[in-house]
Amino acid sequence: MKQRMNITKMIVSTKIQNNYHLINKIEEDEFFLKRNKIKILEDDDLSTTDKIWLPTLREVKDTEKNERLKAATDFAVINNLDQIYNSNFGGMNFFKEIENLNPDLGVNYSTNTYVEPMIGTNTVDYWTRDSEDCDSVDIISGNVYEKAFKGWVIENSFGIVPALAIDAQTLISEIIKSNDDFIFHKKANQSEKHFLKIGEYPQTRVNNELNELLETLYNDGNLKEDLVCTGRLFTTNGEFKKERDFLSKQNPEFIYNGKRYVRAITHYYKSLEEEGLNINNAANDEVCWFEVEPLSFEIKNYGKLPPQINPNGKTENSDKEVVLEAERAVLSGLPFYKSITALNCNLWQNSLIRCFLNSAKRDTLDGNEKYNIQESWDFSNSGFLYQAFDLSRDATKEYIVPFNEKGLAENAFAGCVGIEKIIVHSEIASVGKNAFSGCKFNYAYKLKGDENLVFSRELPKEETSIVYDLKNISKALSGFDYSFIVKLANKNLQLMNSFSSMFNSFDKLQKSFLHLVDVLNYQNISLPFIFVEKLMSFGLLEHFEKNCDVRFLKSEDDIDLTKRKNYNNLSAKTKLNYYKFMYVLGCFSREKLLDKNGVETQILIAQKATSVLSQILKSKAITISEFDSIFDKLSFDTKPNQDFLKFISIQGKNKKLVNFELLLKLNKAYPGLFIEVMTNFDKAKSFRKTLDENGLPKTLQWDETFKRFFFQKRFNYVSQGNQDIAEIFANNGLDYKHFNETVFLRNKAKLNKVKEHILKKPLKEKVMLENIENIKEQTRNIISESKGLIDDLYAKYFTYEMLSKFDPCNSIIGLYTSCCATIKNTLYGADIAAATVIAKDVQNIVVRNGKGDIIAKGAMYVNIRKGYAVINDFELNQNYRKNEIERSGKYYTETESQKKSEYEREQIFETFMRGINAFVEEWDKSHPKNPIKQVNVGNGYNRLKLQCERFEKAKSSQLLKVPLSYCFEDAEFEQFILYKRKEKESSYEDNHKANKNFEID
Amino acid sequence: MKITTKQIKILKLTKELETMVQEYQSLCDEVEELNRHNTDVDYETYSNIENRLIENQEKIKNIVKLLKTLKDE
Structure with missing residues (x-):
């Protein structure tokens, strides 16, 4: 590995210098200029030693509005950049360019692909280092406005646009030395901009094909031939929660085919789960590879530079410095400051971003003492200045976790195969998942008298107090995570709590753990580490390792x-x-x-x-x-x-x-x-022996035995009278609370003498399959072949039914019709579901398919005294809802294929209309003096909107009223008249005349 | 084809099939009755029942054929 490192280093230094112009040494003060006298507060000037900073609000305001826009590099995006998502544009493939996006919608996207900021699309919000007032820090958001975020210093989701100044004369000598064009120019709108490339950083995500290839060569840390680890790291913030301090996350660099790439693990700021959209993007914890590329900086004062830099410039009174601002946001994931409560947390001198950008130890950065906040950050070996500009820096072979960092981030060292030793101090209180993924250490140990835990490939020469053989442990426990060793060695409290009080001490836990490893290795057996972890958490490890x-x-x-x-x-x-x-x-x-x-x-x-x-x-x-x-x-x-x-x-x-x-x-x-x-097998078995109706002993079949046991277990008390509820509820995975509530509802209805049907008798469309089955049975040979045929035709045959109020399905009908009408729902659907059981004047009219499943429903209120009915709306199982794109239920039938796929929706509506007419007919027969005069349906979330809207719309002053307690919210503001007594024939008949002359050939 | 027309066709065909099956059953009963009194039944009566059974079977086949056509639509 050492030999490899030397060769690698050679390749790096040669290649880079041939490709573009870079500054190799950041100690050359004459090149990087320190900014003096930056005005932070109204009456206080601040001297600063910053080499890198952020633009000020004033500088940004001086530019044209559309020139403030910044895109971001892909690397910045995956490091926690905010994505503000607009649902009108559907699901987004994160790594795909978005074109023709109207910025006036106020939509701001971050994007991985390079976008000309001048075009005005796909921008990111980014930090400035000050504000117009003394209390906040500003960000630039979009191209039309700035926002002042009071107290949003803890936000870690904005882009970072580094700015710096370099000495003009030094730049001129570089230009003279070079054969290539040093400065390049771009035209946009009416203006021209000028750019310079210095430094380098991971920026663009490689395409999917290369991503997959590199990951294959990475091979879970066992690098294949063509991939070489340079040992260099690019550090980002692995702490994604707000109001928390910085935690290092190292992103390692590799060489493939002469180019350098950085391997990083994604983490997004927001979970993109709005409006039920199907999001196709790189998920959290996905591996992405980024190319290391030169950083592009815009020369802000090009017009004032001498002619050696700007051919149209003047020598007299030209600027002595070249002011640069990054063309894109190159980083994100850093809060301005870690805490909102600290006084002066909004001042640049105290900012975490400042310290990181300048690769500094906090106490070496100056500032106005009156406003200083003491911090222990030390980015001297890891910040932006060091990692972007010092190309001769060595591979990191030994890494010491900074003492001010009290945890290891998720993926902290993921992929860092070049690191040969990691020293973890004893104050580490948390270890993120996959912190050591890909790392290949053989041992973890503590030196005698030293509390630091060392991960290493070799054992030390000095005396140790404890050694963990990681190879052995990994062999016995597949998927073993080094983080466990950190927690164990550091006697982590969290570990103690989660692994129960059965272990009185860490020593006991450790002993059991290591003994199990020995047992497994002796038998040459491996168990998944996740299984052993669970045994530990239940306090079963000791028993297991002694008795397994x-x-x-x-x-x-x-x-x-x-x-x-x-x-x-x-x-x-x-x-x-x-x-x-x-x-x-x-x-x-x-x-x-x-x-x-x-x-x-x-x-x-x-x-x-x-x-x-x-x-x-x-x-x-x-x-x-x-x-x-x-x-x-x-x-x-x-x-x-x-x-x-x-x-x-x-x-x-x-x-x-x-x-x-x-x-x-x-x-x-x-x-x-x-x-x-x-x-509970013994208990379950006991249900097998029971008594029949005559009190004589009988033995049940096993399936009946287990069902009875299960219902009893699930729902406590199941009797003959509520067995039907138990069956249906168990089928739907519901628990005893729902069961008890439904039993209560039905008992309450019975107690209040609520009739099972408003009509006082059942009304159900006859299912003809039974007749057909009779025919098939009877007609044997000939019609037996037609059985499947009839079934296919019949599956599309829908029937209506006024669902008995005592049917258990009423209280969970939403499960069948994909709506909120279940008693466990927190919305108004729960009230409607309850009303269909206990209210004497509300009943569900349902539609079943040919298999007998309920697939649609309408909760119907009947005002007996005034003689009208209102259906809240029509709800429909989602398997019958195609071409819908909005939650309101609107769907489209423009193309032929869309019309065909909505065929069943028409049939279902026809069935409802048959049901309504049948109900009216039966009602009028039994209430000749008080017939039904009108039936309306609400249009809120109506799934049969297109069908209902063909009918007359009720005037808003003439909406039929429903008692408020029934919560018929969908019928509150808009209703359509499905039936009106004035016309002899119903609207249904008018719109859909049957073919009365049909004859069989 | 309109939605209700197809549904009505399906309904009519299945009802026709039902009628045919009942007719078939009646015929089977008739045959059984005849078999009970076989010495007194002449050939013509059996033939008549046979023709009616065939005719019934043809009608059932026809209905099944039409149902297949509806299914293929």
């Missing part, structure tokens, strides 16, 4: 997941749940099986359980990924049950595991049933 028997994992090829080729592709949850199932099943248990008489045999439960598991996997009754969903809630507290093990090992015809498959089938219908039976 892992031998039998070797006896069956397929059950050891860590040996599978696709193991790394499995999610952490799948691995955990699979091993959890193994644990509860008994695959590690040293206990002995009992025979029929309860006498111990010589066979261990572990042996039997691993054999059964192997049979389960071979039978393909369940896939590995299904362990995730079925056993996610399985508790570690459960002890292996021998009877359950024997029960699921029973084989039927063709060696099928009939009982195991039965449980899987029941679990599909009643999610959670498998776990309940597995963890």
